[in-house]
Amino acid sequence: MALAAFLATLPSVKAAGVLATGPQGPTNPPEPTLGTSINQTSFARLLSVNSVDDFCLFAPPAPQNIGDSETYEVAWCTKPRNDARVIPDGTITGVSFLKTDFYVQILGYGNLTRLNVPNGDYGGELDPHGQFGAGNPIGGNVTSNVTGSDQHFAEWMQYISYSQFCLRICTNANSTYSAADMCWHELDEMGCEFVMPGNYKVNGTFESCDADVAYPPGWYPTATISGTPVFSTFAQRYTGTESNGHAYTVGDTATPSAPYSTPSSSDCRTTSTISNGIPLTALGLAAASTSRTASKSSSGAKSSSSAPASTAGATKQAKSGERKTKDYSSVDLLKMISGVGAFLLFN
Known part of the structure; x- marks a missing residue:
């Protein structure tokens, strides 16, 4: 059964974990607000994703x-807000601005050195969890009005490099797919096109679309039992060191070339x-180019086959303390073992 057809058979709920409660x-600011004062030294960390130009x-x-500043990134908006x-x-x-039944997603390209991302930095991943459980960045929040009014959402993920970005806010859930599943952010080395599939051939154009729902990142349907799909899952390969000095390796040795579908x-x-x-x-900028040059980040990402600039992602293998664990909801054969800041998914 196709994902869209299966989703249509399930009740849509604002389940626990969809709306932010923290x-x-x-x-x-307490709420998303248009028309606020221009302050290019602001440390506000409230994102809103409402449309292709907002x-x-x-x-x-x-x-x-x-990779070195993810705990204290700040919000940059297309409008004063x-x-x-x-x-x-x-x-x-x-x-490309995509609205689906389970998430809103925006992806794009630009000269992001104007947002203080060093030239050549393949980037990193931001999410509401982070090393200290308070978010990357700490105190970061997101809203969207795609449901009809401004709402604060609990699960989201953003990848950004010097030339590309992608951002998903998970706005819905049901008994099979939680908001945390749809915004599963542990595959940071795979890059935007794998984790948040969509139309990445938009450099030079600006589009707004309705879209079908992608399977959660790293999920691959393998069978259907009693009308319910069964999945295998991909876990990113990771080697780390426990506090006692013992080395460990988790994740899959084979890396898939693409998500199940776009x-x-x-x-x-x-x-x-x-x-x-x-x-x-x-905005404190000269009319001439504001591109900054810096040495290339040691963190890499999988490059896209569709555009050389499709590099937004992050490698955190040098920062074992930042690896995150998740209480993964069971879906048929899906199981998880957590340990030492990493996880292992049996396929």
Whole structure:
């Protein structure tokens, strides 16, 4: 049974884990707000993802590799909102905004050195959990109004490099697919196109589409039993060291070349560009290029076959303390063993 057809048979619920219940970060406004003052030194960490021309991204407050600054990234928005920093016009060169029944997703390209991502940094992964359980960045929150009103959502993930980004906010759940499943963020080395599949051939265009729902990242349907799909799962290979000095290795030795499928899109609308009309001088930038150059990050990512710039992802193998565990809900044959900041999925 196709995923879209199977999802249609299940009740849609705002289950536990969909709407955020924690407090706003201390630097954030209490609610998403348009028309806030321009402050390019802001440390607000509230993202909103509402449309192709109204969205925010997490990026460094000053030039620094994503892998080294993920706990204190700040919000950058295409419009003056949320007391955040404003993304300068011309920074974003292509965007695909996808609305599905289970998540809203935005992906795109640009000169993200203007957002303090060093040139050549293949990037990193941000999520609401992080090493200390308070989020990467700490106090980071996200909202979207795609359900009809501004709502705060518990599960989300963002990959960003010097030239590409992708961001998913999980807005729904049912008895088979939790919001945490749909925003499963442990496959950071695989890059945007594997974890958040969609139309990545958009550099130079700006589109808004409805889309089918992708299977959760790393899930592959293998059979159907009594009308319910059974999955195998891919776990990223990881080698680390326990506190007692013993080495361990978890994950799969074989890496899949692609996600199970790329969901189809429909009702796509394009716009010529996105712009807030704010002069560069008001944002503290000269009209000339603001590209910064820095040494390439030691963290790598899987490159895309469709565009050389499709590199957003992160390698955290040098930071074993940052590996995250998850209480993975059982789905038929899916099992998990947690341990030492890593996990093992039996296929």
